[in-house]
Amino acid sequence: MDNNKGKNIFSDGFSMDIDKNEEIENKKFVTDNIREKSNKEDTITANNRNAKQSNEPNDEPKDFLTSLNDNNNSSFQQEEFTYQKNSNHKRWIIQIVIIIIAVGSIYYIINKKTELIDFTNMLYDDAEAWASGKNIILTYEEEYSNDIEEDYIISQDINPGEKIKKDSTVKLTLSKGKDPYEKIAIPEFDSSWSKTSIESWIEQNGIINYKFNNMQNEEIPTNYLISYKLIGADNDTFVRSSEIEFDISYTEAVEAVTMPDFINKSIVDVDIWSKNNDIEYNYSYSISSLYAEDAIIDQSVKSGDEINVGDVFSVVISIGEEDDDAIVMENFLNKTIIDADIWAKSNHIMYTYTYEYNEIYPEDTILYQSVDPDKEIKEGSTVEFIISEGSEEEDEEEAIVMENFLNKTLLDIDIWAKSNGITYTNTYQYDSIYEKDKIMYQSIPADEELLDDYELTFIVSKGEEIRVPDFSSYTMSDAKEYNDGLIDVEVIEEYIENTKESEFISQSIEADDIVEEGTEIIIEYSLGDRIDLPSFIDQSKYELEDWIEDANDKGANIKLTVTEEADTGLEYGKILSQNILNEKIGLTTDIEVAISSGLTVPSFISMDKNEIKNYSETRDINVEVEEMYMEGTNEGDFISQSIETGTTVKKGTYVTVNYSLGDTINIPKFLDRPATDLQEWVNEQNRKGAELTITTSEMYHHDVDYGAIVSQNVYNQTNADLDTEIEIVVSQGEPYTVTDFTKFSVSEIEYVAERRGLTIVFETIEDSSYKSGEVISQEPEKGEIISKNKDFIKIQVAE
Secondary structure (H helix, E strand, O other): OOOOOOOOHHHHOOOOOOOHHHHHHHHHHHHHHHHHHHHHHHHHHHHHHHHHHOOOOOOOOOOHHHHHHHOOHHHHHHHHHHHHHHHHHHHHHHHHHHHHHHHHHHHHHHOOOEEOOOOOOOEHHHHHHHHHHOOOEEEEEEEOOOOOOOOEEEEEOOOOOOEEOOOOEEEEEEEOOOOOOOEOOOOOOOOOOEHHHHHHHHHHHOOOEEEEEEEEOOOOOOOEEEEEEEEOOOOOOOEOOOEEEEEEEEOOOOOEEEOOOOOOOOHHHHHHHHHHOOOEEEEEEEOOOOOOOOOEEEEOOOOOOEEEOOOEEEEEEEOOOOOOOOEEOOOOEOOOHHHHHHHHHHOOOEEEEEEEOOOOOOOOOEEEEOOOOOOEEOOOOEEEEEEEOOOHHHHHHOOOEOOOOOOOOHHHHHHHHHHHOOOOEEEEEOOOOOOOOOEEEEOOOOOOEOOOOOOOEEEEEOOOOEEOOOHHHOOHHHHHHOOOOOOEEEEEEEEOOOOOEEEEEEEOOOOOOEEOOOOEEEEEEEEEOOEEEOOOOOOEHHHHHHHHHHHHHOOOOOEEEEEEEOOOOOOOOEEEEEOOOOEEEOOOOEEEEEEEOOEEOOOOOOOOHHHHHHHHHHOOOEEEEEEEOOOOOOOOOEEEEOOOOOOEEOOOOEEEEEEEOOOEEEEOOOOOOEHHHHHHHHHHHHHOOOOOEEEEEEEOOOOOOOOEEEEEOOOOEEEEEOOOEEEEEEEOOOEEEOOOHHHOOHHHHHHHHHHHOOOEEEEEEOOOOOOOOOEEEEEOOOOOEEEOOOOOEEEEEEO
16 A cells, blocks of 8 residues: 555655554554653652642642653554654654665666767778777768868758767768769860969869870970860760870980889879879789788889880789778679669779660660679779660651750760660850759750650750959969869969069969860069079089079070189089179079099009099099019009090099019918918919919827918028918817727717817617617718817717
8 A cells, every 4th residue: 555645745754555464563662662661650650649639739729740650551652653753754864865866877877978089081990999998889870072172071961069969870971982973074185275274174083094195296385285085975964084185295305214113002103203293004913911002012123223215114013912892893794784873982993885776685684794793803993794775676666755854964875875775965155053064954855755856955054254353463373272173273474584583474364354164374574684604613514514504494594604714623514613603693594614624544653642632532533453463573662553544434433553572582480370361362462463372281289279381491581572472380280099999888988088088979870789878880981080170080889
């Protein structure tokens, strides 16, 4: 039962359900105790009453205490019980408060909310790391973006700053990079386009497949466009991944460049270097356990070798040990091109498709794919599909209904048109309502049937008009930093008479003209009409000529007059004097310099070794001195020089000058030294022209170490002939007459060896005719003389 029913628990107290029998027993226990106490008190009270009643009348008014004593015992029992009830009431209130606080704390901890950050432009891995620490679940979908880099976040479905609970899910939109199938407008390429401006257009539009062909042309300036061609597309169907080739003019002179080391670098490094040096390359892939994935592991032209401009080399790219992340080709037979498109875009695979009639495969289903199912392919590969148009009879019977392509792209039209055998044309028009590359008009309304004589045309939006700014109001630094993402601005600087430095001169396209996106505009600013001429003394005349050429390319008309001076000991072209230096000059100044006529080898016959050393340190020729023995000469005599006097040489050329060591030789004393020391000394002298020989004999010697010279027939002789024969006796060390060890035990042999300084080698042999440890044989035999220092005794012992 609920004992609290109908109660106000705050005024009457809160009690849990208690068994009724237990409550009665509790009441009885308390009542009995009170009754025993009351009986004792009643006895005393009765005596007092009797005494009082004998003196006072019975109807006398009672005071408060007396009235209280007159109450029956049950009133005391009730008060005793009520006291117990009030105590339970307080205890339960305290417990409830504690429980409420605990539950509230736990609820707060569990339901504590996290303020969501802004994931926009954040790398997905960084966002995932933040979310995992906050117990937030991230999901994502991918889409192409021209503004956000691949694997960076475009948007999120919950706004930054909102507070969310743990285990909440936030959906992100992740960038797949630029769409390889996005339509790209081809500008009007002509011979005014330089290779640099074309490369700028390629970079801005993210063109993937492009190639430069260098071609000789007398009419087009070097590094300017001759022609271009689109491969597999035209101006109307060109997308980012389509192929385009440019023919670039170049001079007839063949230049060579030094091949760098591309090992362990990326294909991007190869591509940048190749384009900068007009070198073509191709590449292939190979498995490698030594190099990381995408690292170059081999190159056809070795590092340091030269390669001609326009030549082709190849590199091999590592795909790692095992390509666990390789893309596995799916089976698209009987599926649609839309299925293939979704798969291809999600795996960065390019594809092409055509249509043909087929009796087996239903219309619009894929009947052929160039890569077999389950085969691994590389990201960026191209797959070809053939799509069924159904049977020819069925195709003739079906009427084609026009779809609504407004706000869609030419790619959508192309897929639909090819699948239905439809031809169409399209033009472009500026429009401020429809986004760039979106269809803004179709000649046949949606849901109408295409008649036999249909003419289907589309108008594609070029976006809003692009108007050229007036750069005459821009400073040169502002013009260099100009970047609106629509036009390309190139700033050139030239020296112009009667102008100030950084003064605006002209712009290649007039202000407010309408241009295509990606158009290059050349802005010209003045470098002024004065040039700072530095000192070129001790530098090459070629450096001065390069400086003058650079200044003249920018509008100056500086001339150079050169005179030559001979016998300077300096390389050809080194500037000795300069008529004007370290001052500002006019644009038509004449500069006069004197240069060295070149290096000629002098005669060293009159120079000693110290003079030659000083000459080598102060001139552009390196001189090395070599000394040699020669018959009929005295020590210090000049013998020859490797390059004849008067020969013109380049800077850094080495000339060897030979001096004589004389035609006799001083043979040192080598007694008690190793014979190898004497041999090394003789070899060194013979390399210098001597013809010394050594005759060697051997002997045992107690006091001279093994290999040392005991005697030498010629030494300390200062005028020995260059072909002297040196006779020496070499010590074989201390002799030892071999003992008969066949009667010895192994331990006894080891004892003798230690005392005598012998080298003993034991060999264990299995021989049942001998006891274990018994000596079978020895080598050398008893009585032979050996060297303690050189020889050893081999003893065979039974196993």
